Amino acid sequence: MATINKNYLKLQGSYLFSTIARKVKEYSEQHPDAEIIRLGIGDVTQPLAPAMTYALHRAVDEMGNEKTFRGYAPDLGYEFLRRAIAEKDFKKRGCNIEPDEIFVSDGAKGDCSNIQEIFGTDNTIAVCDPVYPVYVDSNVMAGRTGEYDSVTQRFAGVIYMPCTEENLFLPELPSKVPDLIYLCFPNNPTGTVMKKDRLQKWVDYANEHGSIILFDAAYESYISEEDVPHSIYECDGARTCAIEMRSFSKTAGFTGLRLGYTVIPRELEAGGEKLWPLWARRHGTKYNGAPYIVQRAGEAVYTDEGRRQVEEQIAYYMGNAKIILNGLNKAGYEVFGGVNAPYIWLKTPDDMTSWEFFDYLLDKANVVGTPGSGFGPSGEHFFRLTAFGNRENTIRAIERISKIH
Numbered sequence: 001m002a003t004i005n006k007n008y009l010k011l012q013g014s015y016l017f018s019t020i021a022r023k024v025k026e027y028s029e030q031h032p033d034a035e036i037i038r039l040g041i042g043d044v045t046q047p048l049a050p051a052m053t054y055a056l057h058r059a060v061d062e063m064g065n066e067k068t069f070r071g072y073a074p075d076l077g078y079e080f081l082r083r084a085i086a087e088k089d090f091k092k093r094g095c096n097i098e099p100d101e102i103f104v105s106d107g108a109k110g111d112c113s114n115i116q117e118i119f120g121t122d123n124t125i126a127v128c129d130p131v132y133p134v135y136v137d138s139n140v141m142a143g144r145t146g147e148y149d150s151v152t153q154r155f156a157g158v159i160y161m162p163c164t165e166e167n168l169f170l171p172e173l174p175s176k177v178p179d180l181i182y183l184c185f186p187n188n189p190t191g192t193v194m195k196k197d198r199l200q201k202w203v204d205y206a207n208e209h210g211s212i213i214l215f216d217a218a219y220e221s222y223i224s225e226e227d228v229p230h231s232i233y234e235c236d237g238a239r240t241c242a243i244e245m246r247s248f249s250k251t252a253g254f255t256g257l258r259l260g261y262t263v264i265p266r267e268l269e270a271g272g273e274k275l276w277p278l279w280a281r282r283h284g285t286k287y288n289g290a291p292y293i294v295q296r297a298g299e300a301v302y303t304d305e306g307r308r309q310v311e312e313q314i315a316y317y318m319g320n321a322k323i324i325l326n327g328l329n330k331a332g333y334e335v336f337g338g339v340n341a342p343y344i345w346l347k348t349p350d351d352m353t354s355w356e357f358f359d360y361l362l363d364k365a366n367v368v369g370t371p372g373s374g375f376g377p378s379g380e381h382f383f384r385l386t387a388f389g390n391r392e393n394t395i396r397a398i399e400r401i402s403k404i405h
């Protein structure tokens with residue numbers, strides 16, 4: 001008789017953003033006239049910029065011609081894209097990353113959740129609290145559910161590192177040493193950043209204790225301040241302790257197109273084994289690569305024209321972030337983030353729980369956000385709004401929220 005992976009039963013009923021989508025659907029069925037503004041999931045609203053649509057069209061034409069048609073993509077991704085990434089995302093910032101250390105994928109969500117597969121199931125994981133739920137859920141699915149393993153005498157579970165107003169939403173170095181450490185900066189959901197000297201301490205800690213940092217840099221293109229690293233490889237010694245994941249979703253509006261990549265330096269090891277060949281093996285076995293046309297669109301992001309166009313989009317979203325920050329501040333809310341990230345993290349008024357505020361906002365202002373407690377216990381009494389809406393809706397949402405405060 002077939003049995004199931006019982007770890008799935010230890011997960012919450014549904015994924016955070018699926019729960020929100022269901023609640024909003026129910027509400028709109030009951031209130032068909034409500035004009036709902038969605039600032040919940042961090043999904044982009046601006047169309048692909050012309051340099052990328054032009055590259056897509058051209059690539060589609062190539063696929064329709066026998067002479068230029070392409071079948072399976074190379075395991076690691078096309079060389080033209082990996083070269084552009086190595087040059088523009090890393091070498092330009094003084095980071096020594098080679099094209100063959102880059103694994104192209106269909107997005108950071110898949111990479112963040114799959115990367116744990118190459119590590120032992122007995123590994124202890126450290127995550128910020130609040131945190132992007134994918135890191136925790138994927139480790140629970142793999143059996144890292146916090147139980148002590150009497151055979152290996154290890155605790156294969158999750159250590160939560162509280163990120164609160166008191167510590168400016170930045171985690172402290174853990175006293176119990178984890179094997180894997182997930183860091184996401186600029187942070188989802190709090191919108192905070194870690195300055196270079198502080199990130200350097202994490203790199204030193206990981207190298208000293210043999211931990212691996214899984215660095216999610218999906219929001220790096222939203223950094224506006226100096227001295228905030230765009231890549232963990234800007235820190236000395238990161239090549240021997242860190243894997244970095246990036247996404248084209250928020251940088252270039254690819255949430256529907258799907259493209260991302262993971263960097264694994266050649267010398268990176270865990271338990272005396274190199275990680276690059278393991279991820280290459282996994283990639284080659286379980287994945288057939290991002291579509292050719294999408295990789296060509298990704299390449300276009302690195303052209304001068306493409307770069308200028310995506311920078312305009314980022315400035316547009318950050319204009320929204322400013323409207324949200326200023327508007328909510330004026331209305332008397334306590335707000336954080338929104339300067340180097342497209343997320344605004346606010347304190348719920350009147351000590352409401354995050355979900356109470358979600359319902360209140362949906363009902364009284366017809367605005368959807370994300371309850372902070374959905375990102376972890378330390379997110380309780382907080383709420384996240386995204387700057388990825390269009391300008392008109394963002395302005396209307398803030399007017400409505402201000403009126404009900």
Ligand code: MLT
Pocket residue numbers: 040041042043109132188
């Ligand atoms: C978020 O809203 O946190 C993200 O958009 C979700 C994702 O990227 O999967």
